[in-house]
Amino acid sequence: MQPIAILYPAFVMALLTFVVAVWLLHCRIKAVKAGLTPLYFKLNHGAKLPDYLVQATQHYDNQFEMPVLFYVVLLLAYVTQGADLPMISLAWAFVVTRVVHTVIHLSSNRLRWRRDVFLLGFAILVTLWGWLLAHLLTNS
Template identity: 40%
Template sequence: MTIQAALLPLFVQVGLTFALMIWMGRMRVGAIRAGELQIRDMALGERVWPARAQQASNAYHNQFELPVLFYVLTVLAIVSQKDDILFVILAWIFVITRLVHAWVHCTSNRVPLRMKVFVVGAVLLMVMWIIYALRILLAF
């Protein structure tokens, strides 16, 4: 497998993170400009943001939780040359679950649906880690 094929899902995940950061920034600046809060109100925490701005913030911050394990695994798989076609396919499926999760988070924010998509991605990532660990520990 080429390094580009293994890194492309990671690049898409990074792109999603930056897109959510920009959306969060726009929502926050919009809230301040609309007079929904003062800058001093948010100096000590994020709970003061209006619901839509907080929703954007939550979606953005979520990208620094489960995806961190994906980033580490991708780098390890490339370095150890375990980034085969199975890894790339599973990586794409994981990133698709993250895209869907972010979409739900940023639109309807239906928690039961968001949770189902999250669980699918989490289980998939766990399977990826198990496969990787077995390949390293059993040397295949």
């Protein structure tokens, strides 16, 4: 397996972020057409947002929380030559959890499912960091 393969999941995560951004734009346009004042988006206050817009906004914000640690661990694995098959597999598993989390959050928003998928992704991310640390400690 080529070490560069550790970066491919990052591209898919970035694509997911772009898709969520487009969805957020769609929701904002829908809200404005339904009567939300466009001035709200200039000041970020002064109106009650519809639930679907709050949900989309929260999910977009989520893309800049745990995934940031994901990008960092992938880059560190690449530059330290720690990108082995288990790490690459874990990276893809994390991406799958984030895609499933997105689908749940932006559709049914069933909290139990969302929580379970989130916790699985969290565990995978912690494992990625642990795997990288083990690589660094055994190869330094």
